[in-house]
Amino acid sequence: ATTQQLTAFYARAIEGIRSVDQHHLIWYEPWVTFNFGIPTGIPSFPDSGVGMSFHDYCLGTKGCAASEQHTVTNALAHSTSTGVALLLTEFGATENYQDLRNVVSLADANQLPWIEWSYCGCGDPTGTIPTSIEALVYKPNLPDTGTNVNRAKLKVLAEPYARVVAGTPLSYSFASTTGVFQLTYSTRAPSGMQFGPGACTAIEVPSIQYPTGYRVEVTGGRVFSATGAGVLEVRSTVSSGAVSVTISRSTHGAT
Numbered sequence: 001a002t003t004q005q006l007t008a009f010y011a012r013a014i015e016g017i018r019s020v021d022q023h024h025l026i027w028y029e030p031w032v033t034f035n036f037g038i039p040t041g042i043p044s045f046p047d048s049g050v051g052m053s054f055h056d057y058c059l060g061t062k063g064c065a066a067s068e069q070h071t072v073t074n075a076l077a078h079s080t081s082t083g084v085a086l087l088l089t090e091f092g093a094t095e096n097y098q099d100l101r102n103v104v105s106l107a108d109a110n111q112l113p114w115i116e117w118s119y120c121g122c123g124d125p126t127g128t129i130p131t132s133i134e135a136l137v138y139k140p141n142l143p144d145t146g147t148n149v150n151r152a153k154l155k156v157l158a159e160p161y162a163r164v165v166a167g168t169p170l171s172y173s174f175a176s177t178t179g180v181f182q183l184t185y186s187t188r189a190p191s192g193m194q195f196g197p198g199a200c201t202a203i204e205v206p207s208i209q210y211p212t213g214y215r216v217e218v219t220g221g222r223v224f225s226a227t228g229a230g231v232l233e234v235r236s237t238v239s240s241g242a243v244s245v246t247i248s249r250s251t252h253g254a255t
Helices: 003-018 032-036 064-082 097-109 151-157
Strands: 026-028 050-055 085-090 161-164 168-175 180-186 200-204 214-219 221-223 231-236 242-249
Touching (some): 032 064, 064 097, 097 151, 161 168, 180 200, 214 231, 231 242
Antiparallel strands (some): 214 242
């Protein structure tokens, strides 16, 4: 098949979905070669609610950082030229925790949402051998606690993130070694709507990163959630401008 044929197929699929669903985002994928650094030629579609789902893997064990950066660069270029949303829907399948950390940091630096592969090995016939290498949870039929969880992998993947932002995220980062998370957001939505004082932003704070609690510093807002809450709630105190939130580890308490 050709890119033109794939594009025509997606156009028909989008039209069919839109005939029954006017609200949800529709995700398409480029050829698998995109995952390893080859740009996509898929053009824009006459639908504002579409996005590109892509994977980011490294072929081999050397030069992974450069290869993975190249895939993200191509994805960002595609988004710029077509206006589509982006979602990194697969990476990982490894116990190379440094490589996992590299991809997570790369996604964060470019404000890309991501999903890691995979929750469990589950006898995956297409993946890593043995399939347990892929797993975050070894036996999905048992509780995801104790030795049934790959804690080292969980600590890489379970990082703080804003699940609801009363405005537009400008930047965010997480330093896994120090536990410092920083988020800055404008109180103006992408649509242009201005959020007034009291608008709430919710940030997930995983206990594996903050087992003895956390401290919060906010500029342009106030904390309204309880001490050590698993979801930190910040409400803005400014009518316009930016709000900055910094989370750091504490030696007293729990999350």
